[in-house]
Amino acid sequence: MKSLFHLGAKKRRQPAYDPWDLSAPLLEWADDVPWRVGSAAMGTMIFGSTGSGKSTGSLAAICNAQLRAGFGGLFLTTKLEDRDTYIKYVRDAGRMDDLLIFSPDNWLRYNFIAEERAQSKDGIALVENLTALLMAVTELGERSGSGGSSGGDSERFFRLEATRLARNGLLALVLSRDVITIPDLHKLITSAAVSLEQVTSESWQQGSFCFACLRAADDAPKSESMRADFDLALTYFLNEWPALSARTRSVVQSTLTSSTDLLSRGAARDMLSSPTSNISPTDCYEGAIIIADFPVLLYHDIGQLIQVILKFAWQRAHARRDISVNHRPTFIVADEAQMLLVDADQQFQAISRSTRTAVVYATQSISGMIDAMGGTGAEPKVHALLGNLQTRICHQQSDIRTVQYMQELIGHSRQLMMTGNQSHEADWLAPLMGQTSGGSAGFSETFEHEIHAADLHSLAKGGPPHWMTEALVYEGGRRFLGGKRWLRAGFPQRR
């Protein structure tokens, strides 16, 4: 899609060095200790208890630096005040010309299916992309529906079956319809045959939208691999699906239709399935700054759904991006990110550097993330994501899991401990004086965590009178002054 906007950042004069090169400095953690574009593009996670200074400290500093460097990007929102906070950052950076606000009371609309259709290289890729997107959204519904997923075998089974249903349904639609819509997918799924007798009955064949699509798809011209895929879809809808037990079928169907239903109605339909899409992830390559103003705490599951789809679509588009044509870095920022994280985020993080996408998440603690992503079964997912966010910033923290995580991350260091009876000065001095000591005093080596829980407890949280917050900064593989793997940084608060 061609951008509709005149973007101010393009007009600004660029400094002599390339501010978008991976080696270009974005900000300084301390004097002469820069954080560079390349590090930003490998992802950032900010931890801190409520009120520890995440939003007004490190997150504000990072947003400010990225905006001033001319990044395009997407701000996701969770709290009501997020919109105004981000507008203020954009204004302070002199980037108001680049600002786009995606909200119901604004004129921007998106069509994620049309975008995928335009970007996918063929029908098979389109089906796979849309299936992945639907399953990412379905993951959100499963969490809120069951009060946290167990990650057990039965859950995995239903998830796999729902994925097959989505994939086969979408393939039938892609082959039979010019325009694909979520309500059509919903109609196809709910009109599929529910018994082997029904498959052969004339009344079902005449009245079923599913059957009409299968017949049209069968007649449509297709490549050899499309033919092979469609044969599987035919077998699925005419043999496998009707043969499932009614109970299994109902769970699989409702897993998927809970999402298709949400997407077919109200704000989600208007904002994401608009016939006139006038916003695209590619706008950010030209400098657009988009605020997705659907704060989760106001819009609840619809806010989550809309923003997770935007984030997913943005990540997919960025994964296909050719940075030799335009290498302007972009950001995706989410404060209280636990509300907006899905499995797919981890896969994107693995490749984000080559796409120049600086993803910045802020959250309270690892325990909070695990809870939000579905309970104890989600722990490996959380760690897989964290492992792919190279910069980790930890503000004041009392969550034991997060404290231990930071301690393990930073590692152990050699500590010399005085041992033995130190009260007899003569014994301790004896070896130094060339005499043989009869005492037991001396030094011993121990390996201890380099940072202590107290180091994280005692970080400044900001507020009056100093308006400074502190955090420990860790960058994967980087050594700071004195060979240390961490750095204590101060952030003046932005209010």
Ligand SMILES: Nc1ncnc2c1ncn2[C@@H]1O[C@H](COP(=O)(O)OP(=O)(O)O)[C@@H](O)[C@H]1O
């Ligand atoms: N406008 C303000 N007036 C007084 N105190 C503030 C103001 N803004 C932030 N603070 C204080 O700064 C600290 C950090 O706030 P914040 O960055 O919002 O924390 P977090 O995002 O980690 O929850 C808090 O302890 C808060 O009390």
Ligand SMILES: [Mg+2]
């Ligand atoms: Mg905050």
